[in-house]
Amino acid sequence: MSWVVRLATSAALALILTGCGRSAGPAQHAGQLTVGFAQVGSESGWRSAETRMAQDAAKQRGVILKVADGQQRQENEIKAIRSFIAQRVDAIFLAPVVSTGWDEVLGEAREAKIPVILLDRPIETKDAGLYLSAVAADNTLEGRVAGEWLVGRLGGKACPVVELQGTVGSTLVANRKKGFQEAIAKAANIRIVRTQSGEFTRAKGKEVMEGFIKAIGGANICAVYAHNDDMMLGAIQAMKEAGLKPGKDILTVSIDGVPDIFQAMAAGEANATVELAPDMGARALDVLAAYRKTGQAPKFVQTPSRLFLPDTAAAEYARRKGLY
Amino acid sequence: MNGRNLPLAATLAVFVAAYAVCAARFPAFIGTRVPADLVTDNAFLGVIAVGMAFVVISGGIDLSVGAVMGFSSVLISLAVSRWGVPPMAAFLLAVGLGTGFGAAIGAAIHGLRAPAFIVTLTAMFLARGAGFLLTTEAVPIDHPFFRTVQDLAIRLPGGGRLGAVSLVMAAAFLAGGVLLHATRFGNSVFAIGGDRRSAELMGVPVGRTTVLVYAISGGCAALAGVVISIYTRAGNPLTGVGVELDAIAAVVIGGALLSGGVGTMLGALVGVLIQGLILTYIDFDGSLSSWWSKIATGALLFAFIGLQKLIVQLPRLSPRMAGA
Numbered sequence: 001m002s003w004v005v006r007l008a009t010s011a012a013l014a015l016i017l018t019g020c021g022r023s024a025g026p027a028q029h030a031g032q033l034t035v036g037f038a039q040v041g042s043e044s045g046w047r048s049a050e051t052r053m054a055q056d057a058a059k060q061r062g063v064i065l066k067v068a069d070g071q072q073r074q075e076n077e078i079k080a081i082r083s084f085i086a087q088r089v090d091a092i093f094l095a096p097v098v099s100t101g102w103d104e105v106l107g108e109a110r111e112a113k114i115p116v117i118l119l120d121r122p123i124e125t126k127d128a129g130l131y132l133s134a135v136a137a138d139n140t141l142e143g144r145v146a147g148e149w150l151v152g153r154l155g156g157k158a159c160p161v162v163e164l165q166g167t168v169g170s171t172l173v174a175n176r177k178k179g180f181q182e183a184i185a186k187a188a189n190i191r192i193v194r195t196q197s198g199e200f201t202r203a204k205g206k207e208v209m210e211g212f213i214k215a216i217g218g219a220n221i222c223a224v225y226a227h228n229d230d231m232m233l234g235a236i237q238a239m240k241e242a243g244l245k246p247g248k249d250i251l252t253v254s255i256d257g258v259p260d261i262f263q264a265m266a267a268g269e270a271n272a273t274v275e276l277a278p279d280m281g282a283r284a285l286d287v288l289a290a291y292r293k294t295g296q297a298p299k300f301v302q303t304p305s306r307l308f309l310p311d312t313a314a315a316e317y318a319r320r321k322g323l324y
Numbered sequence: 325m326n327g328r329n330l331p332l333a334a335t336l337a338v339f340v341a342a343y344a345v346c347a348a349r350f351p352a353f354i355g356t357r358v359p360a361d362l363v364t365d366n367a368f369l370g371v372i373a374v375g376m377a378f379v380v381i382s383g384g385i386d387l388s389v390g391a392v393m394g395f396s397s398v399l400i401s402l403a404v405s406r407w408g409v410p411p412m413a414a415f416l417l418a419v420g421l422g423t424g425f426g427a428a429i430g431a432a433i434h435g436l437r438a439p440a441f442i443v444t445l446t447a448m449f450l451a452r453g454a455g456f457l458l459t460t461e462a463v464p465i466d467h468p469f470f471r472t473v474q475d476l477a478i479r480l481p482g483g484g485r486l487g488a489v490s491l492v493m494a495a496a497f498l499a500g501g502v503l504l505h506a507t508r509f510g511n512s513v514f515a516i517g518g519d520r521r522s523a524e525l526m527g528v529p530v531g532r533t534t535v536l537v538y539a540i541s542g543g544c545a546a547l548a549g550v551v552i553s554i555y556t557r558a559g560n561p562l563t564g565v566g567v568e569l570d571a572i573a574a575v576v577i578g579g580a581l582l583s584g585g586v587g588t589m590l591g592a593l594v595g596v597l598i599q600g601l602i603l604t605y606i607d608f609d610g611s612l613s614s615w616w617s618k619i620a621t622g623a624l625l626f627a628f629i630g631l632q633k634l635i636v637q638l639p640r641l642s643p644r645m646a647g648a
Contacts, residue, residue, distance in 0.1 A: 075368070083361065
């Protein structure tokens with residue numbers, strides 16, 4: 001029988017070594033704020049940058065930030081919020097992976113008197129009292145900025161555009177699409193001829209762009225609009241492989257402002273990007289600090305959506321590459 | 325002691341040891357809150373694991389359950405919020421469809437003599453596609469019934485809160501346990517998993533049992549869709565991607581043999597809780613990457629497969645222990 005015991009112990013050890021391997025120590029110090037951050041995941045460079053900048057901002061302010069990576073699953077994020085409540089953190093930051101289904105768990109947070117600040121994405125609820133504040137960009141505005149740049153750049157030249165959408169089903173995608181359409185609605189010379197989902201990834205963006213080039217021919221595409229930079233980087237690859245010159249034969253405009261797109265712009269292979277500022281954690285910490293002092297917080301904090309062009313690309317790349 | 329119960333003993337030992345380690349580091353683990361959250365947050369996985377236990381013990385595999393869960397959550401949310409179907413009727417419809425779908429899978433596996441892997445993979449694509457056909461976006465459910473069900477939680481002393489969904493999971497495990505361990509049908513499941521040919525020769529109704537096993541699995545997956553629709557008060561076609569693999573891992577960690585013929589319902593439950601525990605620990609720590617949970621689960625799976633190999637080899641090494 002003794003080998004049974006040995007096996008059970010070694011299996012337990014395996015768990016301890018892998019899952020519970022950190023040395024014990026109290027996480028909470030007197031007077032220091034603890035904030036739990038339920039993050040969507042680490043699916044893109046932007047997402048990782050948001051996490052890292054939130055951690056840095058917390059360190060500067062002497063706040064303990066506990067980050068839970070939801071691996072893009074709502075169940076995991078709900079679990080994370082519950083464990084933050086169980087730990088009695090002072091505040092919870094939530095970057096929701098989907099917009100629905102948060103009422104119950106946020107209700108529990110409210111019951112435990114823990115303020116919740118939403119980051120980056122909105123939630124759908126009838127009870128706005130479930131969260132203290134939301135820090136986010138206006139995704140429709142991002143699409144509009146991208147569209148207005150294209151309108152200005154073309155100056156009336158006829159232009160068939162292909163669109164690489166993000167993962168179907170999110171409000172983010174609907175809004176980036178809507179904003180762009182609003183901007184080009186006034187320009188009769190621009191129309192979207194193809195649109196398909198590239199699922200926000202580089203590989204899928206490349207695949208879809210290859211499909212577009214095969215289906216309608218590279219000469220019949222004048223510009224690409226991608227809902228994020230990663231898909232655009234894939235599309236740039238596809239254009240190069242098809243013997244086209246991205247940035248010259250085909251104009252590009254995308255959203256997010258990740259380092260690699262600045263590198264592509266500096267190399268003349270991309271034309272424009274609209275930045276989604278990744279410093280939302282710092283803004284949320286400021287909202288929280290003000291709330292703890294005055295008891296008041298703005299319901300919505302809008303982050304800027306700035307357009308970046310190749311002229312500043314090299315400098316912007318140097319500034320960002322460490323963050324991502 | 326029966327050699328075949330050893331994996332279950334090891335599973336229980338791992339769970340207790342891991343919980344003790346977590347409690348030693350984070351005192352919040354002691355009390356009712358964390359255990360109650362552990363059960364509530366993993367209810368959908370638990371319900372799926374009940375069905376998966378039948379499938380694995382019968383020597384099969386069911387890759388369609390995550391997709392069926394997603395489909396059923398979408399169907400329920402649309403039926404309740406758009407088509408005006410009463411919630412209970414929507415639940416029955418979903419579980420009925422899931423059960424029928426599972427029965428068809430079972431019939432295909434038995435009738436076509438096709439590998440379960442391929443048939444259920446096909447079924448997974450079908451169900452996932454059908455979910456997206458219904459809607460491509462998350463559909464929030466706004467119905468007083470859902471609010472009532474959510475408020476049905478049992479409040480434990482010490483802040484713990486057992487949600488209604490945890491009761492559904494408990495009922496599923498009880499019913500599943502009785503069906504598997506105390507009925508003729510349960511014996512047939514073990515028999516065809518142990519040695520299909522011998523079972524057939526002994527007069528076990530292999531066809532009927534196979535159809536029933538997959539019908540139960542499909543029904544459980546649809547019931548998990550009911551659970552997740554109550555839990556998140558929304559239906560989302562993206563729900564449950566990869567959950568089938570978590571369920572298989574839970575059943576195997578719980579001591580079931582992937583080649584069939586061995587396993588317990590209690591083991592599957594503990595397997596689910598161990599996976600939930602690993603994730604809770606990582607959330608509490610707040611600085612570990614959540615992907616450690618995958619690595620820990622992988623390490624555990626590996627340990628248990630090794631343990632099972634040993635037990636299968638055991639009769640040859642020591643004939644005295646084989647008699648049990």
